[in-house]
Amino acid sequence: MPSWILGLIVVLVVVLAVTAKLAAxxxxxxxxxxxxxxxxxxxLTVIGTMFSVLLAFTIFFALQSYQRASNGAxxxxxxxxxxxxxxxxxxxxxxxxxxxxxxxYSRAVVSDEWSAMARxxxxxxxxxxxxxxxxxxxxxxxxxxxxxxxYAQWFDQQAERRDGRRxxxxxxxxxxxxxxxxxxxxxxxxxxxxxxxxxxxxxSAVVQAVPIAFVSALVASALVVVAFLDHPYSDWxxxxxxxxxxxxxxxxxxxxPAPCDESGNPT
Numbered sequence: 048m049p050s051w052i053l054g055l056i057v058v059l060v061v062v063l064a065v066t067a068k069l070a071a072x073x074x075x076x077x078x079x080x081x082x083x084x085x086x087x088x089x090x091l092t093v094i095g096t097m098f099s100v101l102l103a104f105t106i107f108f109a110l111q112s113y114q115r116a117s118n119g120a121x122x123x124x125x126x127x128x129x130x131x132x133x134x135x136x137x138x139x140x141x142x143x144x145x146x147x148x149x150x151x152y153s154r155a156v157v158s159d160e161w162s163a164m165a166r167x168x169x170x171x172x173x174x175x176x177x178x179x180x181x182x183x184x185x186x187x188x189x190x191x192x193x194x195x196x197x198y199a200q201w202f203d204q205q206a207e208r209r210d211g212r213r214x215x216x217x218x219x220x221x222x223x224x225x226x227x228x229x230x231x232x233x234x235x236x237x238x239x240x241x242x243x244x245x246x247x248x249x250x251s252a253v254v255q256a257v258p259i260a261f262v263s264a265l266v267a268s269a270l271v272v273v274a275f276l277d278h279p280y281s282d283w284x285x286x287x288x289x290x291x292x293x294x295x296x297x298x299x300x301x302x303x304p305a306p307c308d309e310s311g312n313p314t
Contacts, residue, residue, distance in 0.1 A: 053271045053274075053275070053283070056267065056271060057264060057267040057268050057271060060263050060264075060266075060267035061260050061263045061264050061267065063263075064239050064242075064243075064259050064260065064262075064263035065256045065259060065260050065263070067239075067243045068242065068243045068246055068255055068256060068259045069246075069252055069255065069256060071243045071244065071246035072246040072247065072248050072250075072252065072255050073248070075246045075247060075248050077248065077249070088245075090241070091238070091241050091242070091245070094234070094237055094238055094241060095238055097234070098231075098234035098235065098237070098238055098266075101230065101231065101234060102231065102234070102269050102270075102273075105223060105227060105231065105273055106269065106272060106273055106276070108222065108223070109222065109223055109272075109273050109276035109277045110276050112218050112222040112276065112277065112279070113218070113276040113277075113279045113287070115214050115217070115218055116214065116215050116218035116219075116279040116280070116287055117279070117287050118211075118214065119210075119211045119212065119213070119214025119215035119216075119217075119218070120211065120215045120287060120289065120291060120292065121211070121291050122207055122208075122210065122211035122214070123156075123207075123208050123211030123212050123215065123292070124211075124291035124292045124294065124295040125207070125211075125291075125295075126204045126205075126207035126208035126211055127149055127152065127153055127208055127292070127295050127299065128295045128298060128299065129200075129204045129207075130145075130149055130201065130204045130205065130208065131146065131149050131295075131298070131299040133197045133200050133201050133204060134146050134149065136193055136194060136197035137187055137189065137194055137197050137198065137201070138187070142303075143303060143304055144183040144186075145180065145183055145184065145187070146299070146303040146305075147303055147304055147305040147306050147307075148176055148179050148180040148183055149180070149299055150296070150299055150300050150303060150305040150307075151172075151176045151179075151305050151306060151307035151311050151313070152173060152176040152177065152180065152311070153292055153295055153296040153299065153300070153311075154296065154300075154305075154307060154308075154309060154310060154311030155170055155172035155173045155175075155176055155307070155310070155311025155312070156170070156173055156212075156289060156292050156311070157289045157292050157293055157296060157311075158309070158310040158311055159172050159173065159310060159311055159312075160172075160173045161280060161288070161289045164215070164216065164219035164280040165219075165278070165280045165281050165282065167219050167220045167221075168219075169216060170311075172307075172310075172311050172312055172313070173212075173311070175313060176307075176311070180205075184201060184205075215287075218279055219279075219280055221277045221278060222277060223273060223277045231270060231273070235266045235267075235270065238262065238266065239259065239262070239263055239266070242258065242259045242262060243259070
């Protein structure tokens with residue numbers, strides 16, 4: 048979804064809210080629908096406070112999910128870099144299998160799995176290279192103290208890579224449950240509807256339109272932020288991109304033969 052659509056959604060909500068308020072103003076009785084305006088304002092305050100608290104917790108929860116996704120991608124990229132260095136010790140600089148598997152893994156993450164995560168899916172190509180690296184490492188026989196130390200370090204870095212990938216894949220699925228979206232929708236609708244009922248024809252159209260325009264803009268913007276944070280890999284401005292894995296790929300793709308194409312698909 049293009050980023051400008053999110054802004055368009057906010058504008059449409061504001062236009063609809065202002066239109067509804069002005070339409071209610073033309074039909075409102077002379078003193079308004081509420082006999083006690085103070086009591087009516089107090090009820091709106093209660094509704095607004097309850098909605099604000101719920102919205103704040105939802106944004107905080109979604110932000111944590113977004114940060115876990117970002118941290119997972121970073122941990123994974125660093126681990127792949129370290130695995131490349133360990134492969135230099137195990138296979139030598141001219142080694143092919145472990146180096147090639149890491150290069151293909153990184154290419155598949157960047158070219159295939161990132162777009163798959165936007166659809167809450169994983170990449171078969173990445174899964175293939177994970178299995179291939181396990182087999183290639185199992186066939187490695189360490190010789191000497193340095194290779195034995197590197198052999199043990201490989202397990203640690205593989206665990207880091209696995210955990211990093213697991214974290215970013217876990218956040219590919221929206222974390223805000225659908226019932227919570229329903230409650231947020233009810234709360235937002237209740238606030239704007241209540242403000243429309245408070246229409247007073249004794250005030251000018253501008254004075255009546257400005258408050259609900261501001262409130263509807265804030266409410267719609269907040270809900271859009273929740274949707275953005277809950278879909279960290281969507282094609283929006285500010286979404287998480289495979290930047291660090293690209294940096295890692297530039298470092299490890301140093302001329303070693305790789306059994307895959309530029310997108311990480313096996314050849």
